[in-house]
Amino acid sequence: MKLKRVHWLQHVPFEGLGSIEPWLTTRGYSITRSRLYAHEPLPNVDDFDWLIVMGGPMNVDDEAHYPWLAAEKCFIKVAIDAGKTVLGICLGAQLMARALDAKVQKTGTKEIGWFPIRPSENCPDSLPLPDELRVLHWHGDMFEIPEGAQPVAFSDACSNQGFLYQDRLLALQCHLEMTPQSLALLIAARRHELVDAPYIQSTDTMLAEPDASYELMQTVLAIGWVGKDVNLQELCHSSLGSGQTFGLPFILPRIKYCDFN
Numbered sequence: 001m002k003l004k005r006v007h008w009l010q011h012v013p014f015e016g017l018g019s020i021e022p023w024l025t026t027r028g029y030s031i032t033r034s035r036l037y038a039h040e041p042l043p044n045v046d047d048f049d050w051l052i053v054m055g056g057p058m059n060v061d062d063e064a065h066y067p068w069l070a071a072e073k074c075f076i077k078v079a080i081d082a083g084k085t086v087l088g089i090c091l092g093a094q095l096m097a098r099a100l101d102a103k104v105q106k107t108g109t110k111e112i113g114w115f116p117i118r119p120s121e122n123c124p125d126s127l128p129l130p131d132e133l134r135v136l137h138w139h140g141d142m143f144e145i146p147e148g149a150q151p152v153a154f155s156d157a158c159s160n161q162g163f164l165y166q167d168r169l170l171a172l173q174c175h176l177e178m179t180p181q182s183l184a185l186l187i188a189a190r191r192h193e194l195v196d197a198p199y200i201q202s203t204d205t206m207l208a209e210p211d212a213s214y215e216l217m218q219t220v221l222a223i224g225w226v227g228k229d230v231n232l233q234e235l236c237h238s239s240l241g242s243g244q245t246f247g248l249p250f251i252l253p254r255i256k257y258c259d260f261n
Contacts, residue, residue: 004029007048009072011036011056011091014189018177019218020052036068042075045082053092055175057190059141060094060104073098085168087225090139093162093171097143100165110140111157112193113201114209117174120151124164127152127224135217136178136206137199138186143171157199176221179214183207 006029008017013035017024024031032048034040053076063069077099079086088096094104114136119129129152137155145151145163152162152172162172178186187194187203194200 003027004050005048006031006050006052007043008033008052008054009036009042009092010034010054011058011066012189013037014185015055015090016182017052017054018175018179018182019214019221020177023222036066036072039068042071045075045079045084049085051076051079051084051086053086053088053095055090055092055138058091060091060098080169083168086170088169088171089175089177090173093173094141094143096169096171097146097163100146100149100169102144102146102149104141104143107140107142107158109157109199110193110197111137111155111199112139113137113199113206114213115155115157115199117153117155117161119153122150123152124150124167126167127164127170128220129153129224130216130220133217133220134209134213135174135176136183136209137174138190138193139173142173170225176217178217180207 004024006024008031010016010033017031021031032043034042058066058069060069060073073095076086076095080096080099086096088094098104114134116132116134117129118132119127123129133153137158139158142158142160143163145160146165149163149165149169149171151160152164152170153174154161155174158173161174162170164170183206187206191203194203
């Protein structure tokens with residue numbers, strides 16, 4: 001199998017790849033990035049196979065404060081049109097939606113903390129979502145589902161938590177890649193957002209989340225996206241950086257495309 005060349009876009013220094021990075025590095029994939037907040041250049045689309053667009057506190061149209069957003073939106077559109085495989089998380093998902101001519105707007109209530117998502121009615125079978133999955137959220141905007149895309153999930157506070165397009169573009173509003181370390185960095189940088197509201201948890205509540213929540217959502221991400229090249233038997237004995245192995249029986253009934261032989 002040809003090793004993938006992965007490029008990722010970083011919007012702020014406190015939001016990295018999280019659990020995705022050790023998964024890629026242990027498999028020998030090459031990883032490059034553009035730190036857009038530091039005005040680093042975007043690559044040529046011929047120089048990577050996968051593109052990962054991470055999160056950030058800015059809005060997709062906040063070009064007055066972040067002028068590099070204009071070039072980034074054009075770049076994502078070019079990568080999509082070039083047939084690249086693209087993963088977008090939080091702001092990255094919203095930027096993907098905009099590149100596919102879908103609206104991005106305020107939800108009316110911020111969603112910050114650990115809350116469950118549920119699979120949409122037409123959630124693709126290739127995405128192994130259980131009936132309910134507890135995940136980390138940190139957002140106040142939401143994308144509409146682009147024309148031709150399949151909705152993935154929803155939560156009580158956000159009706160669109162993800163979409164899959166042409167089986168190569170996955171947009172996730174929530175943070176399946178989160179680790180305890182990356183969550184601590186996010187809280188330290190954005191603690192002022194933790195006000196008293198129905199869907200905003202306190203620092204102590206978020207940091208007290210058990211390891212099992214991280215492990216299960218990272219497993220879902222591994223199988224549904226970064227593990228799409230990998231047999232499930234390998235994933236049964238690996239991790240995405242938490243240092244622990246995964247228990248897969250809970251989500252295996254929804255997996256149809258992997259070969260166990």
